[in-house]
Amino acid sequence: MMQLQTNRQAPRAAVNPANDAAKKAEAQHLAGLLASIAETRCRRAFSELFRHFAPKLLAYGSRQFGNEQTASDLVQETMTNVWHKAHLFNADKGAPATWIFTIARNIRFDLLRKNKHRRDEISADELWPILSEQNDSLEDDYALDHDVLMQEISAYYAQLPDAQRIVIEKIYVEGKSQQEVSDALGIPLGTVKSRTRLALLKLKELIA
Numbered sequence: 001m002m003q004l005q006t007n008r009q010a011p012r013a014a015v016n017p018a019n020d021a022a023k024k025a026e027a028q029h030l031a032g033l034l035a036s037i038a039e040t041r042c043r044r045a046f047s048e049l050f051r052h053f054a055p056k057l058l059a060y061g062s063r064q065f066g067n068e069q070t071a072s073d074l075v076q077e078t079m080t081n082v083w084h085k086a087h088l089f090n091a092d093k094g095a096p097a098t099w100i101f102t103i104a105r106n107i108r109f110d111l112l113r114k115n116k117h118r119r120d121e122i123s124a125d126e127l128w129p130i131l132s133e134q135n136d137s138l139e140d141d142y143a144l145d146h147d148v149l150m151q152e153i154s155a156y157y158a159q160l161p162d163a164q165r166i167v168i169e170k171i172y173v174e175g176k177s178q179q180e181v182s183d184a185l186g187i188p189l190g191t192v193k194s195r196t197r198l199a200l201l202k203l204k205e206l207i208a
Contacts, residue, residue, distance in 0.1 A: 030096035031089070038086035050079050054098075057104055060117045064108060074111060078104045157199070164199035167192055 030052065036045035054075050061071030081103050089099050157168050170181045178196065182189040 009059045027095045027097070033088045034082075034096055037083065038089070046079075046083055049082065053082075053100055054079065057100075060101070060104065061108070064067045065111070070111060074107055076103060077107045083105070098156045156203050159206060160199050160202055164202070165194045167195045168203075173198065 030049065030071065033042075033049045035047040037049070042046065057072050057075045057078055061074035062068060065071055065074070068135055080099065082100055085103075089096065093099075096149040160168065166185070167181055170176045175182065177191045181188060182192045185192070
């Protein structure tokens with residue numbers, strides 16, 4: 001199971017001012033496209049936005065579903081939502097990419113629920129699909145902020161039994177591996193895995 005690194009203290013690559021400036025400029029441009037869609041239903045702006053995000057959404061969907069058709073459905077439904085809900089985007093609350101991938105995440109949940117063959121599967125990816133994609137293949141802009149993550153799940157994992165909650169906090173808040181949790185708590189690795197799975201099943205139930 002992929003371990004999510006949500007700890008603010010985790011080492012990060014050196015800051016590149018030029019790269020940061022380019023990302024900010026791109027985010028502002030994308031925000032402008034969303035504003036044009038919201039205000040004037042500009043098809044040209046939507047077309048540019050679609051060309052920018054469709055390949056990224058398709059790659060994301062392909063990794064999540066392993067099915068090209070379902071990944072394409074994710075792209076279409078996400079961008080259709082963007083067209084109809086562009087007026088809801090608020091640049092003060094986050095980047096355009098974060099907003100659009102949050103829509104994709106919600107649609108992904110819906111698609112998973114419709115897929116009976118996946119009904120009983122559970123993984124960290126299904127609970128935090130955007131953060132689970134934080135790696136070299138995606139830019140930081142396409143991951144939910146740590147604060148957003150914690151706001152979404154804090155109310156849920158507080159309802160877990162203490163033994164499960166402690167394991168979940170160490171893995172997903174402190175960013176520890178299951179082996180590190182095993183060593184820190186002095187319990188077998190198998191116990192850590194069992195508690196993690198039970199906790200994720202409970203969280204999935206609560207979130208659904």
